[in-house]
Amino acid sequence: MRQALIDWQLQKGGIYPKLLALFILGAILAAATELPFGGWIQVPLLSLIWWQLHKLNQQPLKNYFVAGMSFGFGYFVLGLWWIYISLHVIGGMHWMLSTAAVFLLAGGMALFFSLASLSMRFFKHSPISGLLLAANWVLIEWLRGWLFTGFPWMGLAESQVNGPFGAIAPYLGGLACTFLAVWSSWQLYTLRKNPKINGISLACTLLLMPALSLWHFTKPAGEPLSVELIQGNFAQSLIFNPEGISKQIQFYDQAMKSSHADLIISPETAFPWPETSLPAGLLDSLQAFSNQSQSALLFGVIGRHQNPSDNREFSNRAIGISPGVPVYRYDKSHLVPFGEFIPPGFHWFVKAFSVPLSDFSRGATDQSFFKIKRAEQDPIYAAITICYEDVFGSEIAARLRDSDNSANLMINITNLAWFGASQAPAQQLRLSQLRSLETGLPALRATNTGITAVLGPDGKVISRLPEFTQGTLQATVQAYSGKTPYVIWGNAPILSISCLLLLLSLIRQKQF
Structure with a gap:
């Protein structure tokens, strides 16, 4: 019993610094989106976040979930703090209640980010784990933009107007920008493990983007x-x-x-x-x-x-x-x-x-x-x-x-x-x-x-x-x-691709 208590204390002591690191990384990610090349900076920052989350793979699932919340909470607190101005400065609400409202909204939005990152835990042995993370992220972001009338503000896609993947938007929309940003950040994170495959796939994707810009639909x-x-x-x-x-x-x-x-x-x-x-x-x-x-x-x-x-x-x-x-x-x-x-x-x-x-x-x-x-x-x-x-x-x-x-x-x-x-x-x-x-x-x-x-x-x-x-x-x-193709088809293609990837992976996991 004594040893179990010591192990529990060590485990708790080890998780708190990681939660703080994820919170800070989330805040830095939100700040980086405001920079002129924020969409480019976003990719390596996401890779750092996956690295921090990967360290928690052996932790209990609830700890992993809280870690995802910590990253999302830092991201949305910094990205949405301006709501405080409308509530307190303009609206006259008490500052404590206004602050609580900002934190509650940031926590609600962080919940979606945490759910999206759980696929790293569930599909950690899959050879296409990067694609599955991107697919899950797209579906959760779509849900965030629909549930309770939706609040897709501060999605990963918007910074891609100053990033590498904006050219996909006329074809498959902003959610496709999100897909590529998440997938490419995973490829970058696992570059040391698979340098040839990841390097070639990243290079080909980046080279494809300017080519997509050559077609004009209007x-x-x-x-x-x-x-x-x-x-x-x-x-x-x-x-x-x-x-x-x-x-x-x-x-x-x-x-x-x-x-x-x-x-x-x-x-x-x-x-x-x-x-x-x-x-x-x-x-x-x-x-x-x-x-x-x-x-x-x-x-x-x-x-x-x-x-x-x-x-x-x-x-x-x-x-x-x-x-x-x-x-x-x-x-x-x-x-x-x-x-x-x-x-x-x-x-x-x-x-x-x-x-x-x-x-x-x-x-x-x-x-x-x-x-x-x-x-x-x-x-x-x-x-x-x-x-x-x-x-x-x-x-x-x-x-x-x-x-x-x-x-x-x-x-x-x-x-x-x-x-x-x-x-x-x-x-x-x-x-x-x-x-x-x-x-x-x-x-x-x-x-x-x-x-x-x-x-x-x-x-x-x-x-x-x-x-x-x-x-x-x-x-x-x-x-x-x-x-454009996106106006004609809407989100149906990227949502279908994401659902198909997750479904095939689930079927494969059950077979093995």
């Missing part, structure tokens, strides 16, 4: 379009008082009417007031300006209607005005839990902070595109997303695939003033870049505080405004037409 459509994106840089606190609301409405109204571009875009809730209660004549004057200047306008408001299905009155809405066509309205479909809708049983949580209008109605998933009419040319159709919606690549692909009209560009309007001077705007910019890669379409991002940017169909940033400045971004954008 092509230019019509003449380029002049655009102007307006960044008001209004503090979030201003929308909670009448004077601030009036000042913001006046600014965006005048800024849009001062432009001469073909397409003028203001950010999410540029008019932070219900549409039916906006100053008298505001929308009519914008329509008159559009007809006179032949400019199309897009801006955010608070929609107001009664949705019989959920009994909610307000929505997060974009209004589009184009000369000669009816007013366009798009209501945000994929809402942010707690920020835009309150899950059942959690109304007490929202009452703990003072953010109004936090229980929005959900827009339909099959809303039409914004039609931008042009003289003597075919109209341009823009797929609209509001803030958080461009996180969900499969949903955007489904909208592009199922719509009656083919989209020619994507527009995201957002307001990240909720998150202050954090890395949240840069994270969402990378997600938008990934969406352009997946769809082969240019994208326009109009934001309140940044990052306002124009993206090419290859996901590259063409131009951008500095954060936390008031100004306009003027650019010329070429519309595109066509569909």
